[in-house]
Amino acid sequence: DIQMTQSPSSMSASVGDSVTITCRASQTIDTSLNWYQQKPGKAPKLLIFAASTLQSGVPSRFTGSGSLTDFTLTISSLQPEDFATYYCQQGYNTPPTFGGGTKVEI
């Protein structure tokens, strides 16, 4: 199975900050990388797919980049509703696997 490693596991930030989350795959996955946002007690929500394509309805302050094994999610100008846990997930092969999550706290 492909292992997905996210860093950091948690971070503190303020409204208006720019934050970057990193995701590393244990083997090359081309651009088969998706990002999800999860708020407490809620289901995950797809933010970005294929490493850099914004899902419909997601604000443009979310940006994804990377390929092969190294990927980043950047949130520019953090808003109060962005404080959540973020997960990366590889869709390169089966089983699909998730990173351990990054909690963005105030």
Place this chain on the structure above:
Amino acid sequence: EELLVESGGGLEQPGGSLRLSCAASGFSFRSYGMNWVRQAPGKGLEWISYISSSGNNMYNGDSVKGRFTISRDNAKNSVFLQMNSVRAEDTAVYYCARSLMVHAPFDIWGQGTVVTVSS
């Protein structure tokens, strides 16, 4: 509105069985693959099962292989997860999630149903 609603969770003893259901609405259910993803308390996300749009292809994660079975009824716009021989480590919130195919992103999620395995 595209919606998935899970049901069937609850408390079960180790070794017992549960059947989860996920009802879809607002989209062409028979055109999409469906998945089950779970989240143990305080933990991350774990994909456990996929079924293709036709129901002809299924994949399971190693942690549930031989115990859980995914199925679907396209006439009823529903996907199911039959959970047998449940263990304490199966305790989690179970989400159904839509994907166009097996390696596609999970673009719609249900609200989840809680399964607790305990004596």
